[in-house]
Amino acid sequence: MTPALPSPARAPGGRHARNHRQGLARLWSLLWLPVVAAGLGGVLGVALSFAGAPSWEAEATVTFSPPSQDPLLFPAANPAAAARELADATALAVSEEVLAPAAAALDGVEDWTVLRDTVTVTPVPGSSVISVTATAPDEEAAAATVEAVVAAFAQAAREGVVEAARRAAAAVTADGATAGGEVVEDVLARAEILALSADPIRVLTTSPPEQTAPAPVRNGATGVVLGIILAAAYLAVRIARPSRVTSGSDVGELLQLPSGAIRAGQVVPGSERLIEDLQHLSAGSPARLLLVVPAGPASVGAAQEVAAVLRDTIPAHRVADEHVPQDAGGPAGTEGSGETWVQAAGDPTGTIVAPLAREATAVILAVQSGAPVREVRTAERLTRQWERSPDAVILMED
Amino acid sequence: MLLAVAGLAVGAGVVWGLVARPWLAPWAIIFLFGTTAELRLRVSGTLGVAKDALVLLLVVVAVVVVMQGRASLPARLPPLPAGLSLAVLVGLYLADLGGDHGGGWIFGTRLLLEPLLLLFVALMTPRSRAALRHLVLAMCVFLPAQAVLAWIQQAVGADALVYTWGYAFGSQVRLTSGGGLRSPGSFEESFSLAAFAVLGACVALTVASRRQAILLWVSVGAVLAATQVRTAVLQLAVLALLFLVRKGRILAASVGVVGAAAGAVLAAGVFLVSATVPGGPVRPLLFTLNGRLDAWAVAYQGPSTLLRGNGVGALGAGSTRAEAGLVSEVPQYDPTAESTPLYAGDPSFIDSSWGQVLSDVGLPGVIALLVFVVAYVRWMSGPARRGDDAAWLALAVLAVSVVDWISRTTLGSYPTGFTTFYLLGLATAAALVRRPDRLTLRPGRMVA
Numbered sequence: 001m002t003p004a005l006p007s008p009a010r011a012p013g014g015r016h017a018r019n020h021r022q023g024l025a026r027l028w029s030l031l032w033l034p035v036v037a038a039g040l041g042g043v044l045g046v047a048l049s050f051a052g053a054p055s056w057e058a059e060a061t062v063t064f065s066p067p068s069q070d071p072l073l074f075p076a077a078n079p080a081a082a083a084r085e086l087a088d089a090t091a092l093a094v095s096e097e098v099l100a101p102a103a104a105a106l107d108g109v110e111d112w113t114v115l116r117d118t119v120t121v122t123p124v125p126g127s128s129v130i131s132v133t134a135t136a137p138d139e140e141a142a143a144a145t146v147e148a149v150v151a152a153f154a155q156a157a158r159e160g161v162v163e164a165a166r167r168a169a170a171a172v173t174a175d176g177a178t179a180g181g182e183v184v185e186d187v188l189a190r191a192e193i194l195a196l197s198a199d200p201i202r203v204l205t206t207s208p209p210e211q212t213a214p215a216p217v218r219n220g221a222t223g224v225v226l227g228i229i230l231a232a233a234y235l236a237v238r239i240a241r242p243s244r245v246t247s248g249s250d251v252g253e254l255l256q257l258p259s260g261a262i263r264a265g266q267v268v269p270g271s272e273r274l275i276e277d278l279q280h281l282s283a284g285s286p287a288r289l290l291l292v293v294p295a296g297p298a299s300v301g302a303a304q305e306v307a308a309v310l311r312d313t314i315p316a317h318r319v320a321d322e323h324v325p326q327d328a329g330g331p332a333g334t335e336g337s338g339e340t341w342v343q344a345a346g347d348p349t350g351t352i353v354a355p356l357a358r359e360a361t362a363v364i365l366a367v368q369s370g371a372p373v374r375e376v377r378t379a380e381r382l383t384r385q386w387e388r389s390p391d392a393v394i395l396m397e398d
Numbered sequence: 399m400l401l402a403v404a405g406l407a408v409g410a411g412v413v414w415g416l417v418a419r420p421w422l423a424p425w426a427i428i429f430l431f432g433t434t435a436e437l438r439l440r441v442s443g444t445l446g447v448a449k450d451a452l453v454l455l456l457v458v459v460a461v462v463v464v465m466q467g468r469a470s471l472p473a474r475l476p477p478l479p480a481g482l483s484l485a486v487l488v489g490l491y492l493a494d495l496g497g498d499h500g501g502g503w504i505f506g507t508r509l510l511l512e513p514l515l516l517l518f519v520a521l522m523t524p525r526s527r528a529a530l531r532h533l534v535l536a537m538c539v540f541l542p543a544q545a546v547l548a549w550i551q552q553a554v555g556a557d558a559l560v561y562t563w564g565y566a567f568g569s570q571v572r573l574t575s576g577g578g579l580r581s582p583g584s585f586e587e588s589f590s591l592a593a594f595a596v597l598g599a600c601v602a603l604t605v606a607s608r609r610q611a612i613l614l615w616v617s618v619g620a621v622l623a624a625t626q627v628r629t630a631v632l633q634l635a636v637l638a639l640l641f642l643v644r645k646g647r648i649l650a651a652s653v654g655v656v657g658a659a660a661g662a663v664l665a666a667g668v669f670l671v672s673a674t675v676p677g678g679p680v681r682p683l684l685f686t687l688n689g690r691l692d693a694w695a696v697a698y699q700g701p702s703t704l705l706r707g708n709g710v711g712a713l714g715a716g717s718t719r720a721e722a723g724l725v726s727e728v729p730q731y732d733p734t735a736e737s738t739p740l741y742a743g744d745p746s747f748i749d750s751s752w753g754q755v756l757s758d759v760g761l762p763g764v765i766a767l768l769v770f771v772v773a774y775v776r777w778m779s780g781p782a783r784r785g786d787d788a789a790w791l792a793l794a795v796l797a798v799s800v801v802d803w804i805s806r807t808t809l810g811s812y813p814t815g816f817t818t819f820y821l822l823g824l825a826t827a828a829a830l831v832r833r834p835d836r837l838t839l840r841p842g843r844m845v846a
Binding site: 048052055120135212213219222229230240241242243246248250252253254256257274278373391 | 468469472474481482485489490495699701830834
C-alpha cells in the first residue's frame with residue numbers, strides 16, 4: 001500500500017471561513033471609526049463630569065393669577081394684559097425685591113446677587129405657570145434656596161397687589177368730589193376686597209432636589225453619541241462624495257475646460273460642437289498637431305482611443321496621421337506638411353508634454369470614465385505647470 | 399376662484415421655468431423671499447408655505463440636474479472640512495441631545511436645513527455664471543423698488559402704517575430708541591430689509607457692472623437710511639476692509655480694523671447710550687450692547703448647555719415657531735390685542751446665531767459652524783487669489799454674515815438666512831465653474 005501523499009498546504013478553515021473573515025474585515029473597516037470615536041467620546045464625557053464641582057437642582061412650580069383678571073372685581077378686564085402681567089411677575093421673581101429677603105432668610109448667603117446667578121425663573125408659555133429652579137452645591141441648600149425664593153416671591157407679589165389697591169383707594173378718595181359718591185364707594189369696596197384676598201402666587205409643586213453634577217452616565221452617553229455623530233458625518237460625507245469621474249460635465253468642471261465625450265469609437269451626441277471646433281482650429285493653423293494627453297495612469301488607454309476617434313472624425317487628415325508615433329516622444333515633423341497630425345502622449349508630466357505642446361495647435365486632455373477624481377485633480381494641478389494650458393477635455397465613456 | 403386659477407397658472411409657469419431654465423431661479427428667490435410678508439398680509443396667510451414649496455422644487459430640480467450630468471457633484475461639493483462640519487452640525491440638530499424632539503425641534507431644525515438645502519441648490523445650478531448675472535439683474539430691479547417703498551413708508555409715518563396699511567407695531571413697524579421709524583419695505587421687519595440691502599452691497603462691490611453698482615449703492619444707501627440699522631453699518635465697514643484686502647492693502651486694512659474698533663469702543667462707551675427695556679435705566683451701549691448681553695446670557699443655562707445644548711428650539715427662534723403652529727399668524731394690526739415686542743432676557747429672544755446654535759446643540763455645534771466658515775474661506779481663497787469676482791462675492795457674503803450672526807439670529811431665519819446661503823452657493827458655483835462653452839484658440843497660444 002502506497003503511503004498517502006501529503007495534501008497541498010491550504011489556509012485553515014476553507015472557503016466559507018475565508019469569506020467569513022473577509023466579511024468581518026469589511027465590516028470592521030466600516031465600523032472601526034464610529035466604534036473608536038464613540039469610545040473616545042464616552043471617556044471624554046465621563047472625564048468631563050468629574051472636572052466640575054457637584055451641583056444639585058431644586059424646582060418649584062407656581063401659578064400666577066393676575067389680579068386684573070379677577071372677573072368679580074374687574075368684569076371688563078382686557079385678557080391681552082394677562083401675558084404682560086405674567087412677564088412682569090417673572091421679572092419681579094429675580095429682582096432685588098424678592099432675592100434680597102430670600103438671601104436674608106438663608107444661612108451662608110451674604111448677598112442677593114449670589115442668588116441671581118443660581119436662580120432661574122421661567123414662565124411656561126401659554127399658561128399662567130412659572131417655574132422656579134435653584135442650583136446649589138448640596139441637596140439641602142438647593143431645597144432651602146428654592147423655598148426661600150418662592151416664599152419671598154409670593155410675599156412680594158402679595159404686597160405689590162395690596163400696595164396697588166391702597167394707591168387706587170387713596171387716589172379715588174382724593175378725587176371723590178368729581179368722581180361721585182357711588183363710584184367712590186364702588187372703587188373703595190373693590191380695593192378693600194382686593195387687598196384682603198390678594199394671593200397672586202400659589203405654589204403648585206416643589207420637586208425634591210436632583211443631582212445635576214457630576215453625571216458620569218449622562219455625560220458619558222452624550223460623549224458616545226457625539227463621537228458617533230462625528231464619525232457618521234465623516235463617513236457620510238466621504239461616501240456621498242463621488243470619487244470617480246462619470247460624466248463629461250465632471251471632467252469639464254474639474255478641469256475648467258470645454259468638454260466632450262466619446263463612446264464606442266463614436267462622438268456622443270452633444271459633443272459634436274467640440275469636434276467641429278477642433279476641425280476648424282486645425283484647418284486654420286499652420287502647425288496642425290492635435291496633442292492628446294491622458295489625465296493620469298487610468299486614462300492612458302482613453303488617450304489612445306480619443307486620438308483614434310479624432311483621426312476618424314477628421315477625415316481630411318487621416319492619411320497624415322498614420323505616420324505619427326502613438327506613444328510619448330519627440331515632436332512629429334509637421335512643418336510645411338500642410339496636414340494635421342494627432343498624437344497621444346504617455347502621461348501628463350510636464351517634461352514629456354512640453355516639447356509636443358509647443359508644436360501643437362490644440363492640447364486635449366483625455367479622461368477614462370470611472371477614473372479617480374483625485375487623479376483628475378492631480379492632472380489639473382500638473383497642467384498649471386505647463387507652458388500652455390490644455391484647450392479641451394474629452395471623456396471616454398464605457 | 400379667479401385668484402386661485404391665476405395663482406395656479408403663475409405657479410405652473412414658475413415650475414416649468416425652473417425645470418427648463420434653472421439659472422432663472424434667482425428671480426423667483428429674490429421676488430418671493432422679498433415679498434412673502436406682504437403677500438401673506440394682503441393675499442393669504444397660507445402663502446407662507448410658498449417658500450418651502452419653492453425650496454423643495456429647487457431641490458428636486460438640482461437633483462434632476464445632477465442626474466442629467468448638467469452639473470458635476472465632484473467639482474462643486476465643498477471640500478471635506480466644510481462638508482464634514484456641516485454634516486456634524488446637521489447631525490447634532492437631528493440628534494437633539496439636549497431636547498425632546500418636540501415642536502421646537504421640528505421648527506429649529508427646519509429653519510437650519512432649508513438654508514443649507516438652498517446652499518446645495520445654488521452650488522448645483524447649471525450655467526452658474528448666467529445665474530449669477532440674473533441674480534444681479536433681479537437685485538437691480540428689486541432693491542431700488544424697496545428703497546422707494548421704504549421712503550414712501552417714511553413719508554406716511556408709523557401711525558398710518560399701523561392704522562391704514564394694517565401693519566403690526568413691534569413687527570413691521572419698529573422705532574429706533576430715538577423714536578425714528580424703521581421702514582420694513584415689503585419684508586416682515588426692517589432688519590430683514592437692511593440685511594437684504596447689505597447683500598446688495600456685496601453684489602455691488604464685487605460682480606456688478608459699473609452702472610449696476612451705482613444703482614445698487616444708491617439703493618443700499620437709501621434703504622439703510624430708512625431702516626437705521628446699526629449692524630448694517632458695521633457690515634459695510636467689514637466690506638470696506640475686504641475691499642482693501644482685495645486691493646492688496648493689508649496694512650491699511652489692519653489699521654482700519656484697529657481704528658474702527660477703537661472708535662466704536664469709544665463711541666459706544668461714551669456717547670451712545672440706550673435703555674434695554676422701555677423705561678429702564680439708560681446705560682452706555684458698550685456695557686449692554688443694546689441689551690444683547692442679557693439676550694445672549696439666555697442661551698447659557700449651565701454647564702450642560704456647553705456639552706449638549708438646551709435642546710433644539712427650546713429657546714430662541716424655534717421656540718416661538720413651535721408655539722405659532724405650522725402656519726404662523728400673519729403680523730397685522732389688531733385693535734383687540736396688545737403688541738408684544740421682545741426684550742432682552744425673554745427666553746424666545748437670543749439675538750445671536752452663535753448663541754442660538756449654542757443653545758440648540760451646545761459648543762460642538764458652535765465649533766462645527768466655526769470650522770465651516772474657516773474651511774469655506776479657505777476654499778474660496780484659491781479662486782479669489784486668481785482674481786475671480788464671484789469668489790470675492792462669496793467671501794463678502796460670508797464676512798457680512800459672520801458679523802450679522804454675532805448680533806442677530808439670521809443663520810436659520812427667513813428670509814435673510816435663506817437668501818444669504820443661496821447667494822453664497824451661487825457665488826461659489828460661479829467661482830468654481832469657469833469653463834468656456836466653446837473651444838477657442840487664444841492669441842499667443844499657436845506656434846507657427
